[in-house]
Amino acid sequence: MDFIVNPKHRHYGGESKNFWVIDNGGFSDANLYSRIVESEVLITDLDESIAQSPARIIAQTHSLRKFPGTLEYWCWVAKYLFKYLGGDSNIESSAWKEYVSKFLRTPEERRSAGEYFTTDIVSKILYPGVRDFYCVLPESMKKSCVTRNIEEVALQFTRPLGINSVVAEAFYKSTIVELMIKAAPWRKRYLLIGDSSEDEEALDVLRSIKKKGFIDFVLSIWVCKSPDDANKEFDISIGRNYSGLVEIIKNRRSIESRL
Structure with a gap:
């Protein structure tokens, strides 16, 4: 495991929050940026992936x-x-x-x-950098939240982020992901963000479908409490702070704009 973004501190509402990005899949910041912005579908969990549970x-x-x-x-x-x-x-x-x-x-x-x-409560418990992350994603990307939570709660978090759809009470996430791919076979590039064993199972399904040639790639991002909790099965691990991903995207766009 290597740091793409070394641990840094930034102040949010008077609090100092640590952020970092760990590579588990051989990505440079340029490669990671390309994979993120080229993804056609983002599938994210809610609880402890984009906010406190x-x-x-x-x-x-x-x-x-x-x-x-x-x-x-x-x-x-x-x-x-x-x-x-x-x-x-x-x-x-x-x-x-x-x-x-x-x-x-x-x-x-x-x-x-x-x-x-x-x-106010949503703003307080969303992880730092989450709003900025969703703001810098391509508008053309389909963004879905697949969560065990109920729809009435999930919508309070997904609407401010511009997430297009919610699949609520999804206790069998891997099955939902498989159905999503079958429903839109023309979408070939996937980004998965999660923090649980259900997200690991969903990643297994995505990788299996990729091996069969039905999708082109899946980029996986694991959200965890500290670098010690990084998941080697996921391409990227981040803390409960998306600022490192935002920094990578903004830096690469700045470089591209000068070329």
Whole structure:
């Protein structure tokens, strides 16, 4: 693993945020720039890929919304807390799926969850550099968010970023990705951004389809807490700060404009 952008600090709202870009796939900054801007389809996760986890915030603020903590809610908390303390670190997907089925069943419950994420809250929990990143992407790129979260919440984040479509409650992301490719076989160049095992499975599907010759390339970007958490299976790893990617794109465009 090599740094394309070495760790740097930048101030956001009075806070100093670290950002960096790690290459796992033999990319230079010029090659990475080309792959990003040549991508026809971007597929991104939501929770902990472009923002702090809205799903976790929804569960934690359950009793602060219109629905007080019932016995059913506290049983759900105890069940998954016990599993987590027991060493099961892969419970978030099943915990969230059960939360949706139990507590986000009605239009009122879903609307309440979505309305919790005001413009101010969304701005606070979006990762630094995310807005700038989506602003510098080509307008022609189709941008999709495939997420386990509910649509009412996802739209609060995707609309400000200009993301074209949302596939919500996507608990089988690899299947969704395969269907997306079949639905638009003329699109050949893909960019995948994620942070979870479901995103790893989606990448496996994309690479398998590429091997069969149905798509030309897939560029994969892993979002993680620190360089120690970089994923060697993904082409690129970044921190929870997109400023390094923005820096690469802007620098390369500046160079091209002078040629």
